[in-house]
Amino acid sequence: MNASNTPLTAAEIKDKARELGAHLVGIADGAQMELYPPDPDDPRRPSDITERDGNRVIVMGYHINSATSRLPAWNHQHKFYNDELTLTALEEMALNLVFWLESRDCPAIVIPANMVNTDGPDIDPTHHQKPVLSLDHAAVEAGLGTLGLNQQILTPEFGPRVKLISVLCSADVEADQPISEALCQGPECGRCLQACPADAVGHWQRDWDACDKYRVPYGFVPTMEFLEKLLSEQDLGTKVSMLRSGESYQLWTGIMRGAGVITGCRRCHDVCPVGADYETMIGDALKEIAENSAAKTERLAEMAAASLLADSPGKGYQSRWIGKLPA
Ligand code: SF4
Numbered sequence: 097m098n099a100s101n102t103p104l105t106a107a108e109i110k111d112k113a114r115e116l117g118a119h120l121v122g123i124a125d126g127a128q129m130e131l132y133p134p135d136p137d138d139p140r141r142p143s144d145i146t147e148r149d150g151n152r153v154i155v156m157g158y159h160i161n162s163a164t165s166r167l168p169a170w171n172h173q174h175k176f177y178n179d180e181l182t183l184t185a186l187e188e189m190a191l192n193l194v195f196w197l198e199s200r201d202c203p204a205i206v207i208p209a210n211m212v213n214t215d216g217p218d219i220d221p222t223h224h225q226k227p228v229l230s231l232d233h234a235a236v237e238a239g240l241g242t243l244g245l246n247q248q249i250l251t252p253e254f255g256p257r258v259k260l261i262s263v264l265c266s267a268d269v270e271a272d273q274p275i276s277e278a279l280c281q282g283p284e285c286g287r288c289l290q291a292c293p294a295d296a297v298g299h300w301q302r303d304w305d306a307c308d309k310y311r312v313p314y315g316f317v318p319t320m321e322f323l324e325k326l327l328s329e330q331d332l333g334t335k336v337s338m339l340r341s342g343e344s345y346q347l348w349t350g351i352m353r354g355a356g357v358i359t360g361c362r363r364c365h366d367v368c369p370v371g372a373d374y375e376t377m378i379g380d381a382l383k384e385i386a387e388n389s390a391a392k393t394e395r396l397a398e399m400a401a402a403s404l405l406a407d408s409p410g411k412g413y414q415s416r417w418i419g420k421l422p423a
């Protein structure tokens with residue numbers, strides 16, 4: 097059902113999003129996202145958030161600033177801080193789009209990329225928590241790009257160097273179509289795998305538990321581990337030293353600002369050669385990949401050989417979001 101009494105068009109919504117600052121904007125068909133959840137065994141669909149206002153998923157992106165991508169260390173504090181600022185700006189932009197949509201009689205709701213369920217019997221915060229809606233997959237449905245070797249969104253403009261947010265509504269407007277050809281260059285490129293400090297990049301998949309140790313280095317799990325160590329320490333002097341340590345300070349600043357809690361490693365974004373920004377803004381700084389190894393090179397060669405098989409991982413259900421790979 098379209099709750100809007102005032103006719104809206106897709107072009108008007110996109111113009112408004114761009115006027116509010118969005119670098120990228122696309123509109124996904126909620127019905128397609130209902131039919132094709134990223135993981136059918138654990139579907140996370142618009143209808144799991146709202147039964148009424150999820151017929152359209154407006155996906156918007158900000159380009160992350162290039163100077164931070166040019167910093168080679170995965171854990172450079174300026175990456176964490178600048179990304180946190182980008183996410184804050186995205187949230188404000190999305191909320192303003194919601195206000196605008198609702199002023200046009202169209203109920204709407206902001207869903208950020210990192211929102212997870214915090215209640216329910218199956219919650220286990222010591223392992224990777226999937227977001228309530230995968231915005232990387234939604235961005236593909238909205239025609240913004242295709243997924244890469246480690247399931248990161250790749251866009252023609254900025255490769256994976258984007259932060260995403262979404263707005264759900266049921267405006268009766270035209271949805272975009274996914275890009276059909278894969279943007280990812282596959283294991284023959286493999287720079288994301290070479291650069292990953294967690295060695296979490298698989299063949300069109302990712303070890304999310306391993307990734308999270310770097311992607312959210314000051315998140316819930318490291319905070320709980322630190323507190324457990326602190327509580328079990330018997331010596332008062334050691335306890336006080338732990339409280340005043342650099343580790344404690346990092347966790348505190350993370351809680352205060354979100355830097356390292358909702359931001360963290362994105363080395364796989366930085367080194368990816370896809371995106372018009374790569375050659376002009378980034379490539380000269382990231383030619384060498386210090387984290388590469390002979391074992392990683394060997395694994396990529398095995399993946400490249402496996403890619404030729406008819407049942408290779410990129411050619412099954414996930415090909416909807418990976419796109420058509422070169423024969
Ligand atoms: S975010 Fe970091 S740890 Fe996770 S896959 Fe990318 S490079 Fe690896």
Ligand code: SF4
Binds near residue numbers: 244246282286287
């Ligand atoms: S770095 Fe290469 S393999 Fe990885 S996502 Fe980008 S294009 Fe694909």
